[in-house]
Amino acid sequence: MRDLVLGVDQGTTSTRAGVMDRAGRMLSLVQIPHRQSFPREGCIEHDAVEIWDNVRRSMAQAVEEANAGARLAGVGIANQGETVLAWDRETGAPLAPAIVWQDTRTQAEMEELGRDTATARRIRETTGLATDAYFSASKIRWLLDHVASSRRLAERGRLCVGTVDAWLVWKLTGGRSFCTDASTAARTLLFDIRALRYDPWLLER
Incomplete structure (x- = not known):
């Protein structure tokens, strides 16, 4: 039965991924921070490869911790x-x-x-x-x-x-x-x- 949803919040300072059931109960939550780069005044940058790697890692860990597997119905993404x-x-x-x-x-x-x-x-x-x-x-x-x-x-x-x-x-x-x-x-x-x-x-x- 596909009754769980994986949510990804890719934010300014970290990526969070969590698995929820139909009632909105959080079954797992993983957070991985990423680096902030300030190459010169007024400039703020992120490493896109690091962000992608953190998204993959947080998703995999959240699914594993919730023992979600084949029960996932979908993935939702929030971003910066x-x-x-x-x-x-x-x-x-x-x-x-x-x-x-x-x-x-x-x-x-x-x-x-x-x-x-x-x-x-x-x-x-x-x-x-x-x-x-x-x-x-x-x-x-x-x-x-x-x-x-x-x-x-x-x-x-x-x-x-x-x-x-x-x-x-x-x-x-x-x-x-x-x-x-x-x-x-x-x-x-x-x-x-x-x-x-x-x-x-x-x-x-």
């Missing part, structure tokens, strides 16, 4: 939200460390964009968000502008850029699924919260 990374679709290798939601390396550019009142208004009306480096869009742009291999891979159709949940789903499915959900997409500053799709105008900026 605005943190982003880029990877090679063919090799699965990250191109650079993940840029964490707290990272402010693009704040000056976003403040300049925000001074264009018409643009800032359109962004807020479309996404419901302010023009701020907190969100994913400027971090994605930074990766494209500063990681040389990202543009080259994009031209070859081999570039994946996404939030941490997209990375984990991609890894868990062996590269068969590259996706996120609307609630996480809505934190990118690229998502039309009324049409429930990425906005072409924002993607082109």
Whole structure:
């Protein structure tokens, strides 16, 4: 009988995995911290490979401790939200460390964009968000502008850029699924919260 659910909370400082039954009772809970990297002022990064390894380890340990095995009905993932990374679709290798939601390396550019009142208004009306480096869009742009291999891979159709949940789903499915959900997409500053799709105008900026 498949009556258990495995939940994964991939957070800013650690990964937690736990098995729950239909009544919401926690049968196991495993937490594994990961390193925080501060390469220069305003920059906060995570090692995507370390995160993936911690997710695999915590999931396996939680399932073992709960003796869940074939009883698992599904897996749910919560994640850091605005943190982003880029990877090679063919090799699965990250191109650079993940840029964490707290990272402010693009704040000056976003403040300049925000001074264009018409643009800032359109962004807020479309996404419901302010023009701020907190969100994913400027971090994605930074990766494209500063990681040389990202543009080259994009031209070859081999570039994946996404939030941490997209990375984990991609890894868990062996590269068969590259996706996120609307609630996480809505934190990118690229998502039309009324049409429930990425906005072409924002993607082109």
